[in-house]
Each structure stands twice: as C-alpha cells, then as structure tokens.
Amino acid sequence: MGTLNRDRHRKKLQEVLARADDELFFQMVWSIDAMQSERTEVASNYLRFPHEAANSDITSKYAIHKWELETLIGLLLTTPKYKLHDGLNSLTNCSHFDAAAKAVNCLRKLENAEAGIYLKHTGILTEMHRIAHRQFPWQDTSLNVAQFYRYAYIYGQGECADYFERTYGLTINAFSLIGFILHCVFQKQPFLNRHFSMEDVGITHKEFEAAFKLLTKPIVEARKEARSLAQDTRAKPGAQLPVGYQPSFLRRFPLVSFGDAGEKLRAPMPALIIQRVTSGVYYDLANGNSRLRNEASDRFEEYSAELFAAMMRRFNVSRSYSYKFRRNLVDTPDILITDDKRLVLAVECKAKKLTIDAQFAGDPFAEAKAGYDEIVKAVFQLWRYFSHVRRGLAHRDPIHPGACGLVLTLDRWLMMSRELQDQVLSGAAILADNDGGIIAEDRRTVAFCAIVHLENTLAMSDEDSFLDTIAVTGEDRFRGWLLPDIRRKMKGDLAERKPFPFHLEDVLPWGKRLSALETERQNNF
Helix, strand or coil, rough: CCCHHHHHHHHHHHHHHHCCCCCHHHHHHHHHHHHHHHHHHCCCCCCCCHHHCCCCCCCCCCCCCCHHHHHHHHHHHCCCCCCCCCCCCCCCCCEHHHHHHHHHHHHHHHHHHHHHHHHCCHHHHHHHHHHHHHHHHCCCCCCCHHHHHHHHHHCCCCCHHHHHHHHHCCCCCHHHHHHHHHHHHCCCCEEEEECCCCCCHCCCHHHHHHHHHHHHEEEEHHHHHHHHHHHHHCCCCCCCCCCHCCCCCHHHHCCECCCCCCCCCCCCCHHHHHHHHHCHHHHHHHCCCCHHHHHHHHHHHHHHHHHHHHHHCEEEEECEEEEEEEEEEEECCCEEEEEECCEEEEEEEEECCCHHHHHHCCCCHHHHHHHHHHHHHHHHHHHHHHHHHHHHCCCCCCEEEEEEEEEEECCCCCCCCCCHHHHHHHHHHHHHHHHHHHHHHCCCCCCEHHHHHHHHHHHHCCCHHHHHHHCCCCCHHHHCCCCHHHHHHHHCCCCCCCCCCHHHHCCCCCHHHHHHHHHHHHHHH
C-alpha cells in the first residue's frame, strides 16, 4: 500500500509539472520567493495571490518554503512535458498562487508517502539530520559580509586565485562582484537581458561572459544536467534518495537562459547566486591539483585563528607546531587557545566539502565514510594532544582543568545528529584505545561546529560565556544542538552583538569600489 500511495502522489505532481511552461514556472517560483521575502510589491507584478500569503512567517498556512521551491525546480527540469491539446486546464496557470499551492501540496504528500516507506528502515535521528541539512541553510540567507569575506579569504588568494583566473578567464574578485550585482538585480525583477552591462563598475564584457558560463545553463542543457544529477543518485541499487533530498541543479547553475539565442536570463531563487559565488567556488577549484586543496585548508585554519583572536581578545591564539614523539614529528591541533597561560581550547579544522551522501544518505556515516573518518581522526588527535601535554611529551602551557576540544568544519557536518556524533566519538575511542596512552582524563569534551555557527556564537559571547558554552556541548541535553542555540539557552545574547571584525575590501577590492560609487551617487543626487 505504501508504494502505491507514493506512486499515486508522484503521478499527481508530475501532471502539474508536465503541464507547466518552464519559463513561466521559473517566474512563479521567483514571485513566491519575492512575495514571502518581503518583496511583495515586485511579486504582485507577476503573480496573483491572496493578501494573507504575502508574509515571511514560515508558520503561515500559506507559507511555501524555499527548500520546497528549490525541490520543485529540480523536479520541473527532470519531468518530461505532455503534448498538450487545446482546451481548459491544458496548461498549469503559473500566474496564480493556486498553481504553486497545488504543486507544493502534491510535493508534501509525495514526501510524506515516501517517508512512510523509508522511515521503517531509517532512524528518526538520521531523518532529523537530513531535514536540518535541507532546511537550516535556507533559514539564514540574508546577505552578509562574513560570507563574502570568508570564502574570498579561503579561495580567493594565492594559487587558488591564480588557478581560477587561468582556467576561467576572470578573477574571483570580478566573479564575486558579478554575482553580487546579479543578486541585487534579481531582487527587483524576474528576468534580465543577457546583454546587461556592468561596465560602470569596471566589469568588462569579456569578464561577464566568462562568469555567464559558470553561472548559467540554457534551458535545454539545464534539463540534461538535472537529469544527470538525478541519475547519479541511482548509481547503486536501492540507493535513490527521497525526492526532498535530491541534488539541486540550482546550486551549480543558479541562472537559466531562455529564448532561441539564450538572451533572457532567469534566476528563480536569487539567494543561490550568492551561494554560488562564495562557497560554490569550491566546484571551480575541485578539478585542480592537491596543492589547491591544501592551500584552501591552510587558509581556513588561518581565517579561523584570526577570527578567534579578533573576537576573543583576552585569549592567546596560536597556530599548529610540531614536536617529536617516538622519533617522529607530530603536529599539534591546528589552533591552540590559552587563557592566563593555560590551554583552554584545542581546535582541529576540517575544510572538506559535504557530499550529498554526507547530508542525505540513509546511513551517511557509511556512505560518506572518508569524510566522517577525517572527523573521527580529528577527535582522536585532540585527545592524543591532551594526553601528550599531560605526560610532558609536548612542551606547552599546562592544561586548564576545564579545557575542551573543538572540531571546526567549513561545511555543516554533524548538524542536528546525536547519532552521528556518537558514531564519531565511538570511532575516536577505538583509535585512542589502540594508542595505549590516552586515559579517561585525556578524552575531554569535544564540540562540533561549522564556521558559520562559530561566527554567530563569537558575536554574542564574551570569553567566559564562550568557554562555558563549549564545555556543555558534551552533556546529553545538548547533544546535536547547534552552538549558537546552546549559547542562547545557557546565557542569552550579549546586550550588543559584536560586529564582524574584518573589512571586505581587504580580500575583495570591489567592496571599496561600490562604496565610492554610492558616495558619488549621493553627492550628485
């Protein structure tokens, strides 16, 4: 009965999508995204909708969530079109909110039917992990300096920057600026002529065309690419991901071109343009040599150390050093933080990119074993270092009785999953047992945190409240919680959040250029 129910709802959703014009469906999705992101006025030019639906409250009965819109675009691109005939209801009416409501209701019923099947074999804790990966990033898509700065610092300098420019014909600085401008333009309108000029801000036609190739696919190629992504999830028998967890075409190509010459550009979800020109630069460097990955990893460690030092000024923050152990050189954790000449926090940084399997597989620990093994090893290395300091093998400041470890990731690993954290800690315990010298005292609390959550936590913490927050992450009541949420539960926010401590123009010169243009515009007004 479960599979019959699933197939029935899948067929109903396919009927809606098969009758929809792709370009008009893109416009409908853009309009809903605008309407429920406090851009109601521009949305009303392209979509008829009830007044009550025009709000950003995700608990509203009219709410259509952004992750659902992203899923619908992916399904639209993989659904074959019907040969339509004249008559009523031959086309899905994408100018009315009801069409979107029907599509998303069909999607929700399909997802529920699928869940009724796979939850018999998949634990609810694993499902929480998958839901978090799908939904949480969409709940914080506000344009912010930290996101631009962080990824420009990591990917936009040194050999990574040189490789990008040699390979793609423009600098990361130009690519980032083009993405920023496109995002701003698509906040106000659902389509753009391809011959749009950015020469006023120093972007040449050649640079725009180079960026265009990285950001855009013509609709015909978009359909092929989306089908290919969907087929990749079926590579192993029985491994097809549920519909809500399928890989997203828009994450790689947030713009799609329409028209015989591809002259009309559409970005149904403008926030994904920012994602593509920041964290998405990883995809452009992935085919490079190992030196690029090593450089990016080192810059992530450097950025994290500088962030700690700038936000927690009482602490002494230092990078890794090497010491001899059994005639071999051993590296300390990547970042060491002392307070009053005692070690209070040791940090291992992991810049490895999350795979689809790591986020959404029924057994992510098994399907993305290489990635999770790195996190297991990171915990072991933290415990080993605490052991070596205790035993006098690593010449370092004494350990504070409440000292902890932190595994800091560039992506959102281990989010909302006590089960995965337990597997990591169990794996690290096996390595520690095999080591022979790591006693219970050395196996200190280790927190797991993505860099975006660390930035948020540091902004609302002083030194003492930050250490208190790290210390309780190992308690059963907080296992699987996000670090900022633990901080709020423990202490509440500071009276005033600390600002992001770095200047965008230090890594992206266009930040200074845009400020100058805005000043010039105001002076001439």
